[in-house]
Every structure is written in C-alpha cells, then in structure tokens.
Amino acid sequence: xxxxxxxxxxxxxxxxxxxxxxxxxxxxxxxxxxxxxxxxxxxxxxxxxxxxxxxxxxxxxxxxxxxxxxxxxxxxxxxxxxxxxxxxxxxxxxxxxxxxxxxxxxxxxxxxxxxxxxxxxxxxxxxxxxxxxxxxxxxxxxxxxxxxxxxxxxxxxxxxxxxxxxxxxxxxxxxxxxxxxxxxxxxxxxxxxxxxxxxxxxxxxxxxxxxxxxxxxxxxxxxxxxxxxxxxxxxxxxxxxxxxxxxxxxxxxxxxxxxxxxxxxxxxxxxxxxxxxxxxxxxxxxxxxxxxxxxxxxxxxxxxxxxxxxxxxxxxxxxxxxxxxxxxxxxxxxxxxxxxxxxxxxxxxxxxxxxxxxxxxxxxxxxxxxxxxxxxxxxxxxxxxxxxxxxxxxxxxxxxxxxxxxxxxxxxxxxxxxxxxxxxxxxxxxxxxxxxxxxxxxxxxxxxxxxxxxxxxxxxxxxxxxxxxxxxxxxxxxxxxxxxxxxxxxxxxxxxxxxxxxxxxxxxxxxxxxxxxxxxxxxxxxxxxxxxxxxxxxxxxxxxxxxxxxxxx
Numbered sequence: 001x002x003x004x005x006x007x008x009x010x011x012x013x014x015x016x017x018x019x020x021x022x023x024x025x026x027x028x029x030x031x032x033x034x035x036x037x038x039x040x041x042x043x044x045x046x047x048x049x050x051x052x053x054x055x056x057x058x059x060x061x062x063x064x065x066x067x068x069x070x071x072x073x074x075x076x077x078x079x080x081x082x083x084x085x086x087x088x089x090x091x092x093x094x095x096x097x098x099x100x101x102x103x104x105x106x107x108x109x110x111x112x113x114x115x116x117x118x119x120x121x122x123x124x125x126x127x128x129x130x131x132x133x134x135x136x137x138x139x140x141x142x143x144x145x146x147x148x149x150x151x152x153x154x155x156x157x158x159x160x161x162x163x164x165x166x167x168x169x170x171x172x173x174x175x176x177x178x179x180x181x182x183x184x185x186x187x188x189x190x191x192x193x194x195x196x197x198x199x200x201x202x203x204x205x206x207x208x209x210x211x212x213x214x215x216x217x218x219x220x221x222x223x224x225x226x227x228x229x230x231x232x233x234x235x236x237x238x239x240x241x242x243x244x245x246x247x248x249x250x251x252x253x254x255x256x257x258x259x260x261x262x263x264x265x266x267x268x269x270x271x272x273x274x275x276x277x278x279x280x281x282x283x284x285x286x287x288x289x290x291x292x293x294x295x296x297x298x299x300x301x302x303x304x305x306x307x308x309x310x311x312x313x314x315x316x317x318x319x320x321x322x323x324x325x326x327x328x329x330x331x332x333x334x335x336x337x338x339x340x341x342x343x344x345x346x347x348x349x350x351x352x353x354x355x356x357x358x359x360x361x362x363x364x365x366x367x368x369x370x371x372x373x374x375x376x377x378x379x380x381x382x383x384x385x386x387x388x389x390x391x392x393x394x395x396x397x398x399x400x401x402x403x404x405x406x407x408x409x410x411x412x413x414x415x416x417x418x419x420x421x422x423x424x425x426x427x428x429x430x431x432x433x434x435x436x437x438x439x440x441x442x443x444x445x446x447x448x449x450x451x452x453x454x455x456x457x458x459x460x461x462x463x464x465x466x467x468x469x470x471x472x473x474x475x476x477x478x479x480x481x482x483x484x485x486x487x488x489x490x491x492x493x494x495x496x497x498x499x500x501x502x503x504x505x506x507x508x509x510x511x512x513x514x515x516x517x518x519x520x521x522x523x524x525x526x527x528x529x530x531x532x533x534x535x536x537x538x539x540x541x542x543x544x545x546x547x548x549x550x551x552x553x
Contacts, residue, residue, distance in 0.1 A: 176313020
C-alpha cells in the first residue's frame with residue numbers, strides 16, 4: 001500500500017450542479033483545480049482555486065485551514081484529482097470529493113468556463129466599471145496632458161516590484177489599499193487630477209473607484225488599459241522607477257479614516273472586538289482567515305500572531321491566492337483604521353458575506369518577521385548534504401542527478417549549475433511516466449528555494465522505492481554561502497515543460513502586442529460571462545441606493 005496515497009477505494013463524487021448550488025446558497029466550499037497553472041489558466045470554473053498536486057502539502061494548510069470543510073477536487077482527465085483527493089485525506093481533510101466528470105463534466109452540465117487567473121476579481125472589476133461608469137482616460141489623452149504639463153499625479157496601484165519593473169513616466173507607487181490613505185497628501189489641491197494605473201484594467205478601475213467612493217474632491221480617472229494600453233499606443237514605459245508615497249499628515253489621515261468608516265458601515269462590514277476573535281476561531285463550523293492588509297514591511301516589523309500578510313490591494317485583486325474556501329469568514333486588520341476598512345468594503349461587494357475588521361490589538365499576542373510557513377503536517381525527515389559537500393560531488397567524475405523543484409520563474413532567475421528543472425507533480429506519477437534521466441538515475445539530490453519542497457519530494461520518491469538526498473537549507477543556503485548559480489531556462493535542463501506558471505500578458509517587458517490586445521478583448525467580455533455563470537454573488541456599492549446583502553447573482 002502506498003503510504004502517500006494509501007487508499008485505492010473509490011472517492012466520493014460531487015456533481016457540478018451541487019457545487020453551483022453551494023456557491024449560490026452561501027455555503028462554504030473549496031473547489032480545487034490540481035493541474036499546473038498554465039492548463040488551469042486555459043479554462044476553469046469561476047471560483048476554482050489552482051493548487052497543483054505537487055504543491056498540495058506546501059500550500060493547503062494556508063489555503064484551506066479548516067479540515068472538515070467540503071473540498072471538491074478536479075482535473076481534466078489527467079488522473080491527478082484522485083491522487084490529490086487521497087493525499088488530502090491523508091493530511092486529515094475529511095470531506096473531500098471528486099468533481100463528477102472533471103472539467104469536462106462541468107462544461108457538459110452547463111457550467112461556464114473562464115480563462116486566465118484571478119478571474120473573480122478581474123470580472124468584478126469589469127462589473128464595477130459597467131455599473132459605476134468609473135471615469136477613465138486613454139493613453140493618448142494622458143500623454144497629451146503630460147505634454148501640456150497639466151497639474152496631475154499618476155498613482156500606480158500595483159505591488160512595488162511590478163511598478164519598478166515598468167511604469168508610466170512620472171508615476172509613483174501607491175499600492176491599491178494605500179490610495180485612500182495617502183492620496184490627500186500626494187494631491188492636496190482639489191484641482192489636481194489623479195490618474196490611477198495598473199498593468200491592465202482591474203487595479204486601475206478598483207483604485208480609481210476607491211477614490212471616487214472615498215469622495216476625494218479631485219478629478220479621478222483610471223488609465224484605460226494600464227501599461228498595456230500605454231504600450232499599444234506606442235508610448236515608452238519607464239524602468240527602475242522608485243518614487244513612492246510618504247506618510248499621511250494627521251489631518252488627512254483622519255479624513256481618510258472617517259470616509260473608510262462610512263464605506264465599511266454602508267457595505268455591512270462588521271467591526272470585531274478583540275475579545276470576540278477567540279470565539280470566531282473556536283467555531284468548528286467556520287473557516288476563518290486572519291489577514292493583515294498592511295505592507296509587507298510593516299507586517300514584518302510587527303503583526304498579530306496567526307495573521308497572514310495580505311496587502312489589501314493584492315487581496316482584492318487576487319483573493320484566491322489567500323482564500324480557497326468560498327463564503328468563509330475573513331478578519332482583516334491594520335493599524336490605521338483605513339486600509340482594512342477600504343479592503344473590506346470591496347470584499348463585501350465581491351460576495352464575501354462574513355467580513356470583519358479587527359482594530360483593537362489589546363492583549364493579543366504579537367510576532368515579528370516574515371510570515372511563517374504553514375504546513376498540513378511536519379516536514380518529513382530526509383538525508384541531507386551541505387552546500388559544500390554537494391559542490392564537491394557535482395565536480396566529481398560521477399555527479400548525482402540534481403533536481404530543482406523551484407517554480408520555473410525562480411529556476412530561470414537563479415539555479416545551481418547543472419541542476420534540472422522538474423515540476424513536483426511528476427514525482428507522484430508512476431516511474432514509467434517519469435522523464436528518462438529521473439527514471440534511470442541511481443543517485444538523486446533534490447533542492448528547492450528553502451528546502452521544504454525538496455524534503456516533501458524526497459518522501460514522495462520514497463513511496464516509489466527511490467531514495468534521494470536533499471540540499472540542506474535549499475538553494476537559498478547555497479547562494480548565502482557564496483556558491484555560483486546560473487540564470488535561464490535552457491531546454492536541455494527541463495525535465496518538465498515549464499507549465500507550472502501561466503505567462504501573464506500584462507507582466508514583464510517582453511509581451512507581444514497581439515497577446516496584450518487579446519487579453520484586453522477577453523476582459524471586455526467578462527461581464528457577459530458573469531451573467532451566464534450565475535454563481536458570483538457580486539453586489540456593486542453605490543451611494544445612491546442601499547447596499548444589498550451579498551448573495552446569489
């Protein structure tokens with residue numbers, strides 16, 4: 001009997017109709033697509049969350065913290081889902097089932113299929129613009145205003161790393177949740193025009209609408225189609241920009257706090273007393289996510305124990321990267337009274353019924369440093385070798401087969417010379433399906449960025465009667481000791497096609513114009529797809545009418 005996939009008994013199935021009913025009725029449910037990200041991005045249900053089979057043990061504890069919640073798993077005929085279901089059972093998840101018929105069954109039942117990633121948030125952004133008529137400027141108009149030296153500021157609502165890679169000239173980094181907190185100091189004159197941009201559309205729309213909702217007196221616009229639109233218009237992007245926002249003055253901070261409080265109240269956000277947090281966490285029928293929406297630097301300087309770092313703008317843009325259980329309970333916190341409330345008022349509109357803001361940190365335990373890794377069970381033991389020992393062996397006449405389980409972008413950025421890239425899911429397949437170098441190897445060494453994935457993979461290989469050593473501390477320790485690394489994704493070093501990460505048409509600087517235009521065309525059609533899907537439960541806030549409780553579409 002396989003220790004990792006211990007049962008060959010049939011796994012229960014759940015129909016697509018039952019999944020859609022749970023989504024419409026506000027019941028907690030997690031729908032997991034266990035393929036790699038590239039095939040996932042080629043087509044999936046609206047609320048499916050991508051968790052590849054080879055990454056389940058690394059990520060599931062954070063994505064699905066309650067082990068009794070219904071979890072429905074699917075693939076598209078690759079036979080990954082039964083293995084994932086068995087593994088989830090082994091990890092203690094007690095309500096796991098397979099989606100009847102997989103992705104094909106979903107489609108045959110009339111279920112809508114969406115392409116790309118983070119689709120709920122992107123579709124919601126299009127709906128917001130459709131309902132609220134969010135003001136926007138085309139790239140040509142913004143360039144003309146810049147040429148005339150008009151009084152305007154350009155605020156980039158993406159993460160700082162995305163902004164510094166490429167940005168609109170004269171733009172400054174103000175990630176989405178920071179906009180309402182800091183805009184009054186960036187543009188203190190009410191006549192200054194504020195333009196919000198991202199790479200495509202969603203964060204531009206949500207950022208601009210955040211400022212409209214917050215009732216700042218300035219003219220506000222989204223940059224239509226973001227840096228994609230700028231590039232397609234033939235304009236040059238800036239690279240390496242580092243301009244950011246400073247701290248708000250007390251008076252402007254108070255204005256931002258009052259408007260955020262009013263928006264939170266208008267959209268039904270609940271304020272959670274510190275003493276009530278424990279009772280929420282103790283509820284066995286509730287899946288609870290604790291999320292700190294401040295910047296990563298603020299989080300590392302000090303945060304509430306048990307809270308994850310989820311910067312508010314990114315949380316709205318990519319909720320499914322933190323939360324896999326639809327209709328779970330979300331508790332957001334900050335230290336300023338603005339960012340958590342602004343984020344929460346968007347999450348309520350995104351159909352999350354139970355959204356709380358925790359202001360009072362009194363007597364709650366604190367922690368510092370990066371977010372700790374959450375695993376569903378302790379890392380298994382594996383024989384290790386030090387970086388220096390591995391370097392000696394790699395230089396020998398008979399070097400081991402060195403496999404790097406980093407993501408393909410991480411591998412391309414830096415890897416040990418001679419290492420081979422492999423997607424971890426491959427190790428769960430029968431050895432007959434392995435690539436020849438792995439199948440024929442007698443001496444295997446595994447590495448990964450911090451070593452955790454390598455230890456998990458060593459345990460998987462052990463179930464296949466293969467033994468492997470792991471690099472102690474992973475590739476990070478190798479680099480910390482000053483040992484050499486290489487860059488790139490050479491074909492001869494790929495034991496798997498790099499389909500673990502979907503190439504986004506709006507990130508990086510090497511995207512084809514046709515791909516960028518096709519992406520925009522797709523976004524324009526999302527509102528119609530939402531209408532056909534019927535499970536979203538989105539409710540767009542408008543000050544002109546009472547906010548209705550999130551629910552069925």
